[in-house]
Amino acid sequence: WVCPGHCEPLSWCPAGRRACTDIISTVEFNYSGDLLATGDKGGRVVIFQREQENKSRPHSRGEYNVYSTFQSHEPEFDYLKSLEIEEKINKIRWLPQQNAAHFLLSTNDKTIKLWKISERDKRAEGYNLKDEDGRLRDPFRITALRVPILKPMDLMVEASPRRIFANAHTYHINSISVNSDHETYLSADDLRINLWHLEITDRSFNIVDIKPANMEELTEVITAAEFHPHQCNVFVYSSSKGTIRLCDMRSSALCDRHSKFFEEPEDPSSRSFFSEIISSISDVKFSHSGRYMMTRDYLSVKVWDLNMESRPVETHQVHEYLRSKLCSLYENDCIFDKFECCWNGSDSAIMTGSYNNFFRMFDRDTRRDVTLEASRESSKPRASLKPRKVCTGGKRRKDEISVDSLDFNKKILHTAWHPVDNVIAVAATNNLYIFQDKIN
Amino acid sequence: MSQKQEEENPAEETGEEKQDTQEKEGILPERAEEAKLKAKYPSLGQKPGGSDFLMKRLQKGNYKSLHWSVLLCVDEMQKYFDSGDYNMAKAKMKNKQLPSAGPDKNLVTGDHIPTPQDLPQRKSSLVTSKLAGGQVE
Numbered sequence: 001w002v003c004p005g006h007c008e009p010l011s012w013c014p015a016g017r018r019a020c021t022d023i024i025s026t027v028e029f030n031y032s033g034d035l036l037a038t039g040d041k042g043g044r045v046v047i048f049q050r051e052q053e054n055k056s057r058p059h060s061r062g063e064y065n066v067y068s069t070f071q072s073h074e075p076e077f078d079y080l081k082s083l084e085i086e087e088k089i090n091k092i093r094w095l096p097q098q099n100a101a102h103f104l105l106s107t108n109d110k111t112i113k114l115w116k117i118s119e120r121d122k123r124a125e126g127y128n129l130k131d132e133d134g135r136l137r138d139p140f141r142i143t144a145l146r147v148p149i150l151k152p153m154d155l156m157v158e159a160s161p162r163r164i165f166a167n168a169h170t171y172h173i174n175s176i177s178v179n180s181d182h183e184t185y186l187s188a189d190d191l192r193i194n195l196w197h198l199e200i201t202d203r204s205f206n207i208v209d210i211k212p213a214n215m216e217e218l219t220e221v222i223t224a225a226e227f228h229p230h231q232c233n234v235f236v237y238s239s240s241k242g243t244i245r246l247c248d249m250r251s252s253a254l255c256d257r258h259s260k261f262f263e264e265p266e267d268p269s270s271r272s273f274f275s276e277i278i279s280s281i282s283d284v285k286f287s288h289s290g291r292y293m294m295t296r297d298y299l300s301v302k303v304w305d306l307n308m309e310s311r312p313v314e315t316h317q318v319h320e321y322l323r324s325k326l327c328s329l330y331e332n333d334c335i336f337d338k339f340e341c342c343w344n345g346s347d348s349a350i351m352t353g354s355y356n357n358f359f360r361m362f363d364r365d366t367r368r369d370v371t372l373e374a375s376r377e378s379s380k381p382r383a384s385l386k387p388r389k390v391c392t393g394g395k396r397r398k399d400e401i402s403v404d405s406l407d408f409n410k411k412i413l414h415t416a417w418h419p420v421d422n423v424i425a426v427a428a429t430n431n432l433y434i435f436q437d438k439i440n
Numbered sequence: 441m442s443q444k445q446e447e448e449n450p451a452e453e454t455g456e457e458k459q460d461t462q463e464k465e466g467i468l469p470e471r472a473e474e475a476k477l478k479a480k481y482p483s484l485g486q487k488p489g490g491s492d493f494l495m496k497r498l499q500k501g502n503y504k505s506l507h508w509s510v511l512l513c514v515d516e517m518q519k520y521f522d523s524g525d526y527n528m529a530k531a532k533m534k535n536k537q538l539p540s541a542g543p544d545k546n547l548v549t550g551d552h553i554p555t556p557q558d559l560p561q562r563k564s565s566l567v568t569s570k571l572a573g574g575q576v577e
Contacts (some may be wrong), residue, residue, distance in 0.1 A: 270470070274474060300554075323469045326470060326474075326477075327473040327480075330477060
C-alpha cells in the first residue's frame with residue numbers, strides 16, 4: 001500500500017516485543033492509540049503506553065511501555081452447575097475518554113467489569129489529624145492548624161473496578177461492544193445478546209435470543225457481535241453458519257427478526273463435511289466509516305457493503321493452502337480456532353493472523369497482500385520485516401516454507417491496528433509484538 | 441467468485457491462472473479431506489450442523505457453553521438429565537474412537553446416563569412475563 005506522497009509500499013519494522021507471563025487472549029488500542037491493552041489467560045490486564053517524542057532518545061518515539069497491570073478476573077466456580085468459570089479475558093473494549101481517567105470494559109466468560117485507570121502524581125502532606133506515616137495524632141496535642149500542601153510524587157497508575165456486570169449470561173460471552181452513544185454497550189454469548197447501561201449493573205435487557213425451545217433443534221450459535229460505529233440503534237451479529245444479521249433496535253424491543261441478512265450463496269456442488277465449520281465466522285468488525293463490515297471465517301476475510309446483503313464485495317484468502325489439510329486440522333481442533341481481524345485507521349487495509357506466527361495484511365486499494373512473521377528472529381530493530389511465502393506445490397524455493405512445516409501451535413489469533421498511525425500490535429502466544437512503518 | 445479474484449490481482453498473470461485452476465481444483469481437496477476423515481471415523485455423522493459438530497465445537501475451549509442440565513421434579517424424586525453427558529455417551533456408543541480433544545473433560549458421572557426416554561414428562565412451567573425478565577418497553 002502506498003503512503004500518500006511516497007511511491008514505495010510501507011515496510012514494517014519491529015518496534016518492540018513484550019513478553020507476558022501468560023497466553024495473550026485479547027489486544028485493543030484505545031481511541032487515541034496512546035494506550036494498548038492486553039488481556040491474558042490468567043485474568044490479567046496489562047496496559048502499555050506510547051512513549052512521547054523525546055529529543056534525548058530519538059528512537060524511543062513509538063515505543064510502548066508498561067503503564068499499568070492489574071488482575072481483572074479471578075477463576076470462579078459455579079456451584080449450581082458444577083462448572084469452572086475461567087478467568088481468561090475474552091475481550092477488552094475501551095470507552096472514549098471523557099476526563100483525565102481512562103475506562104475500559106473487560107470480560108471473561110460470565111462477568112463484565114468496568115475498570116477505571118487513573119494517574120496519581122501528587123500527594124498531600126501536612127495533614128492536621130495524622131502523621132506523615134498515617135498514624136493518628138493525639139487531638140489534644142494539636143495546637144496549630146496548617147493547610148496540607150500538594151507535593152509531587154512518582155507517578156502511580158491505579159486501576160479500580162467501578163462496575164461489575166454479572167449474572168446475565170448462561171452461556172460463554174464472546175463479544176462486548178460499546179455503543180456510539182457512550183452510555184450503553186452490548187454483550188453477546190452463544191445464544192443471547194444483552195444490552196447494558198454503563199451505570200446500571202443489576203439489570204440488562206435481552207435484545208437477541210436464538211435459543212430454540214427444544215435444544216435438540218439447535219443449529220447455529222452467535223459467534224460475534226458489534227455496534228455500528230455511528231448509528232447507535234444498529235448492531236450486527238455473526239453466526240457459526242457464516243451469516244451476519246444486522247438489527248435495528250428501533251424496530252422492536254427484541255431483535256430476533258433482523259433488518260438485514262448477509263449471506264454469500266454457496267455452490268451446493270462444492271459442499272463437504274467441512275463447509276459449515278470453515279464458514280463459521282470468528283470475528284466481525286465494522287469499518288471506521290461505518291459503510292462496510294469485515295468478517296473472518298477459517299480460510300478467508302470478507303468485506304461486505306452494508307447496502308448489499310447478497311454477497312461480499314471483497315474476499316481475501318488468508319491461507320487457502322490449508323484447504324487440503326482440513327482433515328488433520330479437524331483432528332487437532334485447529335479448524336475451530338477463532339481468528340480476529342482488524343481495519344487500519346483509514347479503512348484502506350485489513351489485517352488478520354494465521355499459523356506459524358504469520359499474519360497477513362491486505363491493501364484494499366492496490367490489491368496487494370503480504371505475509372509477515374512475528375518472531376524473535378525477525379525482530380531486529382529498525383530492520384524491515386521480510387515478506388514470507390508458503391509453498392504449496394512440489395518445488396520449494398529457498399525462502400519459502402512448505403505447508404507441512406507450518407507450526408500450528410504458533411497461531412496469531414489477536415491483532416490490533418492503531419486508530420490513526422501505521423502501528424500494529426500482534427499477539428503471538430505469550431509475546432506481544434509491535435511493528436511500525438519505517439516512514440513513521 | 442473467480443471473477444472477483446481476477447479483479448483482485450490484475451498485475452499477476454500467472455497468479456490469475458493459478459487461481460483459476462485452484463478454483464476448479466479447490467473443490468477436490470476439500471472432498472478428498474472429507475473422504476480421509478470418513479475413512480478414519482466411519483460413523484461420523486453426515487450433517488455437521490447437528491449435535492456431533494456442536495458437541496465438537498463445545499469441546500474446543502467453549503465446550504461447556506451449551507452444557508445444560510434440566511432439573512426435573514417428580515414428586516419426591518429428582519432426576520437430572522445432563523445433555524452433555526448424554527450426547528457424549530451417544531457419540532461413544534456410535535463411535536469407539538473419537539477424535540481426541542485433549543484431556544477428557546466429559547467424564548461420565550455415575551453408571552447410568554439417563555436418556556430423555558427414561559425421564560418422566562415434565563410439568564409445564566408457568567409462562568413468565570417478559571416484563572419480569574426486564575424487557576425494555
